[in-house]
Amino acid sequence: MTVRHFLTLQDLTSDELHALLRRAIELKRMRTEGILHEPLRGRVLAMIFEKASTRTRVSFEAGMAQLGGSAMFLSPGDTQLERGEPIEDTARVLSRMVDAVMIRTFGHDVLERFAAVSDVPIINGLSDRHHPCQLLADMQTYLEHRGSIQGRTVAWIGDGNNMCNSYIDAAMQFDFQLRIACPPGFLPEQTLLQQAGDRVQVIHDPLAAAQGADLVVTDVWASMGQEDEQARRREAFRDYCVTAEIMAAAAPDALFMHCLPAHRGEEVAAEVIDGPQSVVWDEAENRLHAQKALLEFLLLGPT
Numbered sequence: 001m002t003v004r005h006f007l008t009l010q011d012l013t014s015d016e017l018h019a020l021l022r023r024a025i026e027l028k029r030m031r032t033e034g035i036l037h038e039p040l041r042g043r044v045l046a047m048i049f050e051k052a053s054t055r056t057r058v059s060f061e062a063g064m065a066q067l068g069g070s071a072m073f074l075s076p077g078d079t080q081l082e083r084g085e086p087i088e089d090t091a092r093v094l095s096r097m098v099d100a101v102m103i104r105t106f107g108h109d110v111l112e113r114f115a116a117v118s119d120v121p122i123i124n125g126l127s128d129r130h131h132p133c134q135l136l137a138d139m140q141t142y143l144e145h146r147g148s149i150q151g152r153t154v155a156w157i158g159d160g161n162n163m164c165n166s167y168i169d170a171a172m173q174f175d176f177q178l179r180i181a182c183p184p185g186f187l188p189e190q191t192l193l194q195q196a197g198d199r200v201q202v203i204h205d206p207l208a209a210a211q212g213a214d215l216v217v218t219d220v221w222a223s224m225g226q227e228d229e230q231a232r233r234r235e236a237f238r239d240y241c242v243t244a245e246i247m248a249a250a251a252p253d254a255l256f257m258h259c260l261p262a263h264r265g266e267e268v269a270a271e272v273i274d275g276p277q278s279v280v281w282d283e284a285e286n287r288l289h290a291q292k293a294l295l296e297f298l299l300l301g302p303t
């Protein structure tokens, strides 16, 4: 089997992504019913975290354990990476010892360099440019609550960051319309916008972007690594809070999502994230099921 990586949503075909979501829902049902399913017995996932994490770490670690395998947490400070061992050498060594590697890093190029020489699948657990695992969970959550997202309208309110870039990929792969409301100067990647064509529109006014939307999504105003820009960003994003007024402009059955962690009173009002349209806890839980489906796919091939 040729090794497959998951650095962005574009590494899988649209059909593969749809099949993966169906499998995630099946794995979720099996877990609810207490059915033991351990196809990854003896397999090991190495996880390199250059940034903090709650959901990504716990979901991958629990997911590997539930599939019969195990996961190993590696912080760069405790490995030779921080002492300057080249990424490529690390990748070659790890791929002789473990079955897959998940990396949460700053530069997306770190993932690409790792993948270029790795004999085992590399999974993007978040980079400055993308967060594809979160999109698997978001798409699963929409499917469970509202059915197919094809032809629907999604409003992204906030920073044109890694999550926003992955939403652009998702719009192409899952065939929905995406409206992005971000302050000027905080746009997502231009090349992705060009690639997406008229499936994605940048509308700076959040209320206009939310008009009639089926799903409203946001994320923090300052991502990990941007802590020193927090004050400037708080000012720039002042009008980009997802409030009850924004949700009222969306379709009556619109859902609200946030990858978490969230800042109530900044990018989202407490009454929205804790309100009836919010599905953030299902969204967080689905990281587990969607990534188990991803691990099965990458390690065992399509089911």
Ligand code: CP
Residues within 6 Å of the ligand: 052, 053, 054, 055, 056, 057, 126, 134, 259, 260, 261
């Ligand atoms: N959404 C997400 O990736 O959460 P963590 O940073 O806690 O992993």
Ligand code: NVA
Residues within 6 Å of the ligand: 126, 161, 162, 163, 219, 220, 222, 223, 224, 259, 260, 261
């Ligand atoms: N955009 C956020 C997502 C956190 C899960 C960040 O990169 O910090």
